[in-house]
Amino acid sequence: RHDDLKEMLDSNKDSLKLEAMKRIVAMIARGKNASDLFPAVVKNVACKNIEVKKLVYVYLVRYAEEQQDLALLSISTFQRGLKDPNQLIRASALRVLSSIRVPIIVPIMMLAIKEAASDMSPYVRKTAAHAIPKLYSLDSDQKDQLIEVIEKLLADKTTLVAGSVVMAFEEVCPERIDLIHKNYRKLCNLLIDVEEWGQVVIINMLTRYARTQFLSPNQNESLLEETAEKAFYGSEEEDAKDAKAEATSLAKRKPYIMDPDHRLLLRNTKPLLQSRNAAVVMAVAQLYFHLAPKAEVGVIAKALVRLLRSHSEVQYVVLQNVATMSIKRRGMFEPYLKSFYIRSTDPTQIKILKLEVLTNLANETNISTILREFQTYIRSMDKDFVAGPPPHHRGCATNIGKVRDTCLNGLVQLLSNRDELVVAESVVVIKKLLQMQPAQHSEIIKHMAKLTDNIQVPMARASILWLIGEYCEHVPKIAPDVLRKMAKSFTNEEDIVKLQVINLAAKLYLTNSKQSKLLTQYVLNLAKYDQNYDIRDRARFIRQLIVPTEKSGALNKYAKKLFLAQKPAPILESSFKDRDHFQLGSLSHLLNTKAVGYQELPDWPDEAPDPSVRNVEVPEWTKCTSREKRKEKVEKPFYSDSEGESGPTESADS
């Protein structure tokens, strides 16, 4: 097998070797087994031809784990490569070395990483940073040594290294925020020049960092209100001593001033809202959401809405996050209401998410516009989606009590829709709405009672029966007739419908036994012989409860209370309500469950930790200053922003 390839690899013609390697790598990419070629391939690891070499590396990285002894033969080649004068070759050797998953060479890898971390070429140092998590995943005992390298690389001044070392930091030692302090301001200032993927990683790390180092910018909202109230209600009869005590306590409550480092982070990330990379935009959005004063968070809405025009997978993720945000901070997205209108060409998932958002954004001013849009969607052809809108009518209804009637009317109109599914869903939702205000809606209940002739969907029939049973006192003339019809069709009904017929019968028996007694007994008798255990059991249970006999239990007296007690109205909530304890933009938030390796977003501290940890010595480069006379805590503004403010920075040369 593969003899022809082995021959080509053994030949001394580079063109043959290259051809062979291309075919081999293609095999690997297709998932075919090429492991028996290992000895023939590894012989070519020192080939001078760069293209052959690269392909040999690809092969090695794939199969080294399976053929560890043979892989070791190639190590010396890489060790030589680490010392090559060409930076690209040094980096390439290190990359392959760190990708070979052979535990024996861990010490060699560690040495290589340490040396590369001091390399003159930023590109090699960057490769060293990439190698760190790879080594860590191979041998986690190396953590302490790796942290030393991370600490060194964190101090690197180039943008090229920054993103990669923070990535390593996050994978190896995310708890070591003490390593970030001295590098904080530099990272904030370099951020705009780091490549996109590095920006995402750094922003996410700094979000966590900031939550442990700064005070919440929104804490004083409640505090200010309290103070104002006290001043307003202060009694004139207070004697001077009391007043003085008040004043000193007010003075003690320092007005909130944002730490300049906190402001630096917010200011330097803002331009990145205009990155072409959706992940960068999302990272800034979640940073602002979790770190910025409420009044400043609005700026992210425009950027997020812009992402809705990207690929549908991007829309999917963005909409999930907007759904969560729009529950607590509705005002942010209101100006962009129309951006969430549904197109008939949107994928089903996107339609459903947009609906969720539209529901959350509904308020008294825009509710009629939104409802009109909903009416249009219902006419759409997408079956999976059509079941959606009525529940969102319901969502609207809870948000705005006054509009509940409008929603109800809209839903009742849907009852005459051609589509069964639509009608069924409407019934289910109306049931929930009516539970909130049954007295006013006997007309609707009557209307729905008439529908039992036409609606076949079991869930809908069951819901209507429940409604009639529950509010049979509002529709005393109709209820017994419905029971009569149901008794006729009982044996043909679905189980959930049968259960509701039994309930209806029970309730009618208790409130109107003159008309219902015989019907109820008929239904209960049918149920006694039903194939479904649940139904037989329920029938027996109910018969004992409601039909008084000499053997009746104590509960018979309470039958009415049991069946006709008022039930609490259902609480209709968005499924996104509970997600906000997950960090926005994370996988965990999307899945609404903690993903492996998820780090909780820390809570704001009660007291601000010492900000001076972020101060860095800046050496003076003037002629007259000798090395011993370096000033401490010199803060020279290096990047001044357009408003003329300057934050504390470290001089960063690039």
Place this chain on the structure above:
Amino acid sequence: MIHSLFLINASGDIFLEKHWKSVVSRSVCDYFFEAQERASEAENVPPVIPTPHHYLLSVYRHKIFFVAVIQSEVPPLFVIEFLHRVVDTFQDYFGSTNVGDQLPTGQLSVVPWRRTGVKYTNNEAYFDVIEEIDAIIDKSGSTITAEIQGVIDACVKLTGMPDLTLSFMNPRLLDDVSFHPCVRFKRWESERILSFIPPDGNFRLLSYHVSAQNLVAIPVYVKHNISFRDSSSLGRFEITVGPKQTMGKTVEGVMVTSQMPKGVLNMTLTPSQGTHIFDPVTKLLSWDVGKINPQKLPSLKGNVSLQAGTSKPDENPTINLQFKIQQLAISGLKVNRLDMYGEKYKPFKGIKYMTKAGKFQVRT
């Protein structure tokens, strides 16, 4: 981050795989196939699928699923955006040339998106301003919502390390922009000038959005007269397409599609130009119109019959439009000047404008 990547084609074959750490068995894709089966269409496969030991994040492009295998928490957009970037790169790479000819020489430079030593005999820089208009028009012809999504794509074949500036006559139109990393953001903030060292070859310089607040011009209208009748008699279907605010430019490449209600049996229609098809299985009507001649507006007229026993549909179908208008940026955006610094030669420069329909829907 991404542990492994699988590429799955339209026939469901895993035709390519790549592993960045230990090898993950293909069987992990079974969870993907399960999800695919549950979804009615490819677009409805969820992009994020949790499995017992992994998470599958995928994108769907060119009828291929690119499925990334993840083992721990990562921002989903990071992976999704990366996958799209991979696809874009493949597109650029395999689209035009033979792979072997164009291996990058890998010369590093100060600017990560442009290598050193670029040489051309003919130095040229072309910019395409391409705008897509999304709109929903209601049955009476008024605009419910309209917005413009624009991009400026560049093809830069310039020697050395040129430094370009691009300015607009009316930059205020660009109120929501996102940039290629090469654009110097501070200069845009202060002077509304795009200053950048361009990548070599094709790239997207920026994308922008113009919102409905600026009263987006609507380039076409559809006159419609659609009425269904019960299955015993024939209903009427008439639509006419005409130009509206086009600044006198020709509307071409016009394509009209509409999803008819399920109950429609057949349509007998006559177009005044172009060709049409009604698929009786999918109930999709499509009319390939071609160019709009303002003197003789294209129309499609005829009858529509319903299947026996079905009642009249509740609502009329939505009409989707595709079209293209050359030499027009519907927002009115206009480039002012393009200058080059840092090199001594005189390059050939060109700017082109085009408007096309994005999601353009007319309710009837």
